[in-house]
Amino acid sequence: MGIFRWNYPESSVPGFWGETTSTIDWCEENYVVSPYVAEWTNTLTNIVFILSAIYTTYSAYKNRLEKRFLLIGFGYGLVGVGSCLFHMTLKYRFQLLDELPMIYAMCIPTWSLLCEAKEALLNGDNHKKVPLFEQIVFGIIIALAVTTASILYVIFKNVDIHQILFGVQIVVVAAAAGSLTYRYVHDPLAKRNLKASMALGAILFLSGYVSWLLDIHFCSFWVHIRRSILALPLGVLLEPHGWWHILTGMGIYFYIVSLEYLRVITLNISSDYLFIWRWKVFPELIRVGHNPSTRYSLELFGSYVEDQSVGAHKKRE
């Protein structure tokens, strides 16, 4: 064995954090890279959630979007921190810090889209907001449902309760956003961009979910390949749960940008914003007048915009 390739340890390695108390111990072998990190790859790949949470929160603040998008970013970031601590320590308390913020953070887009759907269904294109009282009632109903689910989850320690609820939330948000886009977005370019961003977000998320399932159901196969062929450090790249973090983190980013753009359209303030694709592939909402620091196109894989002063194209439209 050289300094660039070494075998996995023959037997399990005791770690700094002691006994595993989490109800899930993922496929990644524990403490094989560092005595201070139980699952090396599953811990480090949470950087995708943390960085995209920081960036979406910064963008929402810079674009002066509604506070709900700041809350989404904070919730998303908390999930990333919780997941990091969960995989680093495999302690139950940090597993809850990973899983509970997931369903709480998902409440924000769920609530926002329910209010938007009511606004759009009732008021069509005249964009009258749902009365504050009704917004509060929607919020209380969602909060009660999720709080009840959380209590049941902690009492019965059945991780299916959490995973099914999270899955339902993701499907409801994706379906509501898709339906609102189909029925209430009329500008052809805006519709194409929203469809592309949501479709890519769904593909990335579903690919991550397949990776999550592969980690759980084919673990012995991954362990065999890592130990008999890859060894360390290459073996850290074959961690399907780590790829779930990377793919899902990107998919959630694409969806957050889509929800922001959908919101400014339903609020009838989309003329102040521009939906761009940095390097033709990364969607972002920016304010007209802001100068992106990178090359960008106005459509997925579209041609680069030469005149970098944002809004120049708006004036030509």
Ligand SMILES: CCCCCCCCCCCCCCCC(=O)N[C@@H](CO)[C@H](O)CCCCCCCCCCCCCCC
């Ligand atoms: C859509 C906009 C959302 C904006 C708000 C973001 C809220 C945070 C969402 C964070 C999701 C990523 C989870 C990160 C932490 C993590 O990976 N935790 C795992 C442990 O490491 C935990 O085990 C994850 C459980 C997740 C269970 C997923 C099963 C449900 C999948 C539903 C499949 C339907 C796909 C529909 C596609 C549109």
